[in-house]
Amino acid sequence: MKSGNLWWLILLTGWIGWCTTVEGSENSVVIRPVAVVALDGSICEQMAVVIRSDGTIAAVIPADQADPALPTVHAAAGSVLTPGLHDLFGALGCGQDALMAGTVLFDSQLDAAAAFDPTTGALDQAARHGILYTTVAAVPSGIRNGSSATFLCKSDATAQSVAAGRPMYALADSVLLSSREPTSRSAMVSLWKDFMVEGAGKNRDPGVLFCPDAIDFRQSLSLRWKSLPVLVHQGDARSPVERLAGKDALMVVGPFLENGNPAAVATAVRAARTGTELAFRGGLPAAPANHLRGSAAIAVAAGLDGDAARRALFSNPAQVVAGHGIGVIEPGARADLVLFSADPLDPAARVLRVWRGGQQMGMKTHGSIRELGGIR
Amino acid sequence: MPLGRHRCEWIDDRWSLFPRGIPSDTLSARPTGRGEDLRCLGESSDEFRSWGPRWRPIPCDLAARGRWIDVDDWTAQEAQFNGPRGSTLMIHRGRQRFRLAGARVNLGSGDDCTAWVFFEPKDRRKLPKMKCNRLFSRGVSKRSAIQRGGHLQPLPRWLTLLLASLTMLLVWGHPGTVEAQFFERALVLEGVHIPGPDGRVLEDSNIVLRGGRIVELGPDSDAPMMSKKLKVKGLFATAGLTDLSSTLTLDDVRSSSAIHSAWDGFDRYDSQQILRTLASGVTRIHLIPMGPGGIVGRVSSLSLGSRDEGGYGILHSEDVALCIDLSSGTPLERIRTYEKVRGALKSALNRRETVDDYTSDLEEYIEDLVEAAKKKAEEKDEEKDEKKGEKEKGEKEKGEKEEEGPKKPDRPERDPAAEILLQVLDHELPVMITARRSADLQNAIDLIEEFQLSAILRGADEAHLVLEGLAELEKVSLLLEVPRLSLTRGAGPRRDPHLIAQLDEEGISWAVGSGGESTSLWRSIQQLSGQLSTASPLPLALAQGAQGPFGGWLRRGATEVVLWEGNPAEDPLARPNRVIINGTVVWQRPSGTREGSF
Structure with missing residues (x-):
């Protein structure tokens, strides 16, 4: 190669590199130094998170390696950066009545997204408490109950879906219940066995299975699954959660409330000790705004490991809904982030800042004295 | 021979x-x-x-x-x-x-x-x-x-008998002392860490309990001979927490009178609920009676230690405060409740006047009786001089005079409920008023001002709206409970996130209670401590209800010890491992295989 061409090639490469650098760093923000919740639920200290202008995370690097020239958000000492909290299978963004499944045993057409109203102000309110995703699903009353839908918590004219819908199944009280019990339950199990051979057995996505009571859970596990679905289980002392050992199961539990059912908490802790991954179920807007972290704190007090509780708050709910790029802080993931003043499992921790798609939202505290005085 | x-x-x-x-x-x-x-x-x-x-x-x-x-x-x-x-x-x-x-x-x-x-x-x-x-x-x-x-x-027989008698007297007179000195082995918690008020931790310390009380603690404490040792190395020891607002085991118990005591409704055999409470580090509770509204009963104070007769709960005091609920029901019902309570307090005052009148009437009656007796004695002397024939006539006159004698005043009927209300009005018994919304708080303030009560305001979620009125009261403190943040506006009373800072600014004393089963107390205190400048929730938790040997920092004479798996002063995820009350391990965290097993 001629030296002139080589020179031109070097110049071209340098220009492309400069352009890339400038384009990449333009409007980028780095949050540092901050502790970050990792994928395994542990907390990594002294990190920096670079957010691209397109609303994704560019890098998660040690704080001293971040480019000092970039615009920086200085995190308060002791603060912890987490992915957004996820309100699983609550009714945030839609009324409870809108999620009724009807009376069909196999309803694959039902889409919970149709019931979602993105204009409701409760979405922004939830975001201020760190809850950035909501997954809605029809109230299960048949074997197949349509598909779930997951949205970003943002009060806007249009809904922002962040995960594809997953098929929702149920082995529980159903439309058959009104006929005869226990005949209807036996019929349900028979139908399920047929469905396993014909439908679900061939389906690639095992979906999410509602089995709230111990008997539902037991019968669910007795079916021959090719791959175990995500189990949504309320839990009581009779739940045979030990059978999940070694099955890489994912179970949705809760929500746990103060003065609630202690057997449900104990079952969740038992399940976690067998190696089952947990995800906390949401309950907004009826439940208290901090109920997800409350569920985690109650479970930790009952014996759940801290890292497992953080996974159940952040990364595992994303796995439940098969969401990609949500629930984790890693390069390429959505920059839906929450900055807590301390470990999110600490009941004293407060939400300091919230980013949705890389955009920091205003943290106006709801309920100022003057405002509340006006209500009276 | x-x-x-x-x-x-x-x-x-x-x-x-x-x-x-x-x-x-x-x-x-x-x-x-x-x-x-x-x-x-x-x-x-x-x-x-x-x-x-x-x-x-x-x-x-x-x-x-x-x-x-x-x-x-x-x-x-x-x-x-x-x-x-x-x-x-x-x-x-x-x-x-x-x-x-x-x-x-x-x-x-x-x-x-x-x-x-x-x-x-x-x-x-x-x-x-x-x-x-x-x-x-x-x-x-x-x-x-x-x-x-x-x-x-x-030994001489007289000396043997004397010694035997003295021993018997000692055993009968002070069985606890004799048992403690001669038969009870000391309990030693070896190798624990003890957090102190200055933030420092006494590491690898021994705690010696004898007769249920701590007699020695610190790194230099030696285990006495024949003592019973607990393997608790590495655990952190604090005093037990006190829940000032608990309804433990009172789910279905309702009371609606000043004579009702919360202790009467306490189910000491509901071991499941009580053990859950102990597992959260709470060893002592103030039991709040629950009722339909108005005067609902008296608050009792009890320790959650195990009883010799079976079950849990050792009563400390049955008269901690009189509980008045102004927050139950619809707005109209709450107004009626307020009027009803006001009427009850007024009738108690009226009763006091009636009793005072009766006392003065009784004194007058006694004086009249004395005078009448004197007159009667004089008349008897005169009668002796009269003839026997006039005896019948004299008896008639005597009967007439007796009828004219002083009339005994009617004693007012006994009213135990009014007597308790009078104790409240005399500041012998504080009153705990449950009020959450600003309107109820204003009613409570009016009540306190009118009757000059020593009051504790329980709940007080919207206290920030009536802060000026609260600041003017002298003998009032707030008992805050778990704040429930709601997304929906107007769903319930709203707690200002800066309420505690405002209360501190106004110099209004406050404490934290669970308002339920007590299992949430530690989390509530942790949550509220986030609004404070203090770095740790532990000082706030231990200051709650600190009185005598109970509560406060761990010291000699304390009877309740909680052993934590982490340092509760620093680790927000720290949880209790064992709870010791009166020298007995009343709760111990079960091993992983046993916990929750069927």
Whole structure:
């Protein structure tokens, strides 16, 4: 190669590199130094998170390696950066009545997204408490109950879906219940066995299975699954959660409330000790705004490991809904982030800042004295 | 008569010697031996023979086989015993008992001496029960007897009786003290870390509990002898938490009168709920009665220790405060409740006036009675002078005069509820008013101002809206509960996130309660401490209800200890591992396999 061409090639490469650098760093923000919740639920200290202008995370690097020239958000000492909290299978963004499944045993057409109203102000309110995703699903009353839908918590004219819908199944009280019990339950199990051979057995996505009571859970596990679905289980002392050992199961539990059912908490802790991954179920807007972290704190007090509780708050709910790029802080993931003043499992921790798609939202505290005085 | 030398003979590896007081007729007349295998050799061997079948051989040291025992002249009032090592000569003379261990003893004179010789093997369990041994052990210990030259001096009977009486008195009078001093072993928590108020941690400390109370704590504390040790190395020890607003086990209990006590409704056998509460580190609760609204009953204070009779709960006080609920029901019902409470307090005041009137009327009545009695006495003297014929007439006049006598005032009926309300009005009993919304809080403020009450405002979620009114009150404090943040506006009373800072600014004292089963107390305190400048929730938690030996930082005299798996002053995820109340482990975190198993 001629030296002139080589020179031109070097110049071209340098220009492309400069352009890339400038384009990449333009409007980028780095949050540092901050502790970050990792994928395994542990907390990594002294990190920096670079957010691209397109609303994704560019890098998660040690704080001293971040480019000092970039615009920086200085995190308060002791603060912890987490992915957004996820309100699983609550009714945030839609009324409870809108999620009724009807009376069909196999309803694959039902889409919970149709019931979602993105204009409701409760979405922004939830975001201020760190809850950035909501997954809605029809109230299960048949074997197949349509598909779930997951949205970003943002009060806007249009809904922002962040995960594809997953098929929702149920082995529980159903439309058959009104006929005869226990005949209807036996019929349900028979139908399920047929469905396993014909439908679900061939389906690639095992979906999410509602089995709230111990008997539902037991019968669910007795079916021959090719791959175990995500189990949504309320839990009581009779739940045979030990059978999940070694099955890489994912179970949705809760929500746990103060003065609630202690057997449900104990079952969740038992399940976690067998190696089952947990995800906390949401309950907004009826439940208290901090109920997800409350569920985690109650479970930790009952014996759940801290890292497992953080996974159940952040990364595992994303796995439940098969969401990609949500629930984790890693390069390429959505920059839906929450900055807590301390470990999110600490009941004293407060939400300091919230980013949705890389955009920091205003943290106006709801309920100022003057405002509340006006209500009276 | 000289006894001479007697030699023991071994038969079947067993040995005994029964040289008995001379003469031989006594010997034959009073066989006191126990072994059929006994044979003695010596000058008087013919006089000895095997005694009856009641004899039991005494196991002894084989090394002593064939040794000679010198018992000199009994009649010379002196005997010498040169038995082998470990052997003992017991001489029984009438009611006196002597013991010889290679020493001389003055036996005195007489023919009624009886003597046994036996060995004390090293293993005392092999020693059969023997009359001489048992008698001997009643008095002075063997060691002291031997030290004193082998003499056993029985205590005088009067001294024995005196000592026995004193011991009985001590046991009956102070059974706890006696038990604690003589029978209770100390409990030692070894290797615990103790967080202190200055933020420092006393590492690898020992906590010594005796009689249920901490008697010593710190790194230099030694474990007493015979103490019971708990393996709790690495755990953090604090005092138990106190929940000032608990409804533990009162789910279905409703009360609606000042005479009702929350303690009456406490289910001390609901171990599931109580153990859950203990598992959260709470050892002491103020039990709040629940009712439909208005005056609902009295608050009780109790410890969650286990009871000897079974169950849990040791009552500390039944009259902590009178509970008034102004927050239940619809707005109209709440207004009616307020009027009802106001009316009850007013009627209590009226009753006081009635009682005062009755007291003064009673005094007047007594004075009138005295005067009437005097008059009656004077009239009786006059009557004595009158004729018998006029007796009937006099009796009529007397009857008329009696009718004209002073009239006894009617005593007002007893009203226990009003008496309790009067205690409230006299500041002998504080009042706990449950009010959450600003309107209810304003009602409570009016009530406190009108009747000058010493009050605790429970709930007080919207206290920031009536802060000025609260600041003007003198004897008022707030008892905050778990804030429930809601997304929906107007769903319930709203707690200002900066309420605590505002209360501190106004100088209004406040505390935190769970308002439920008490399991959420520690989390509530942690949550509220986030609004404070203090870095740790522990000082706030321990300051709650600190009184006497209860609550506060761990110190001598404390009876309730919570052992945490992490440092609760620093680690927000720290959780209790064991709870000790009155020296008993009342709750212990089960192992992973047991927890929640069916």
